[in-house]
Amino acid sequence: MKTTINKALATPLLLSCLMLQGTPAQAGQDASPASNLLTSAVAWKQTAAEFEALYYQGFNVARMQLDRALQARKDGDRPLAIISDVDDTVLGSNSYWGYMVNADKEFFDDSAWDKWVADNGPVATPGAVEFLNYAQSKGVEVFYVTSRDQGEKTFEYALANLRKNQLPFADEKHLTVYRDSSNKEPRQTEIAKDYEVVVMLGDNLNDFKRKYYVADVKQRSALMTEDKQQFGRKFILFPNPTDGHWLKAIFGDSEPPATAQNRAKFKAAAGSTAWQPKP
Structure with a gap:
């Protein structure tokens, strides 16, 4: 049976639905957004x-930089090492972000992230295991330096994530977890005293230097441009369009509320550089 709708009522009804869809539930935290x-x-x-x-490329x-360093070694040189971030560098977070979209959540959800980490959700990123092996x-040697906080079991969870994915050097000596800070430089400096650091791996500029942590x-x-010669040489950067300190530069908060x-x-940030068509 074909159902007909009075045309006089259809347009106002459609407009009302669209207006309701795009209206915030409240001034603060919104309900399910019209567009995630x-x-x-x-x-x-x-x-x-x-x-x-991009991961394989990174x-x-x-590996090219590592091979160059190996060829240039001389007797008496310090041992070589790699310093790597963990999340979205050697361990991927796609299943977490898939959950976020399906749950109509935006930006970041600490509670969901903590449960996902404890559930051993991270998986090795493309090419990570091969390169590190x-x-x-x-x-x-490979040293992992990460910032996480899932309570008293934070280190245990991080180590389990690495071991589940069979990453080499997954042990207490080679893993450092900062629970109360995102400043990785203290541990990076310690490692550099005993090793020649060939490359640093990260998905966030702050994984390389603390100076980038600005709002x-x-x-x-501008700070990144000062170090442009380092990218692809000392600093190997991987893609992360979902979270990171680039958000802090926009919002003043790395995990802004929705x-x-x-x-x-x-939206204003996305349109900050925009073509204007001529009338």
């Missing part, structure tokens, strides 16, 4: 061959 800000970024991470290719570049086969987009870009005000701020 994470959708495009997560869809890319989940499906794009280009996303995987580890291939790291290659480094181990050449006598090069200003232009300042952060409010109407923050959505507007995000």
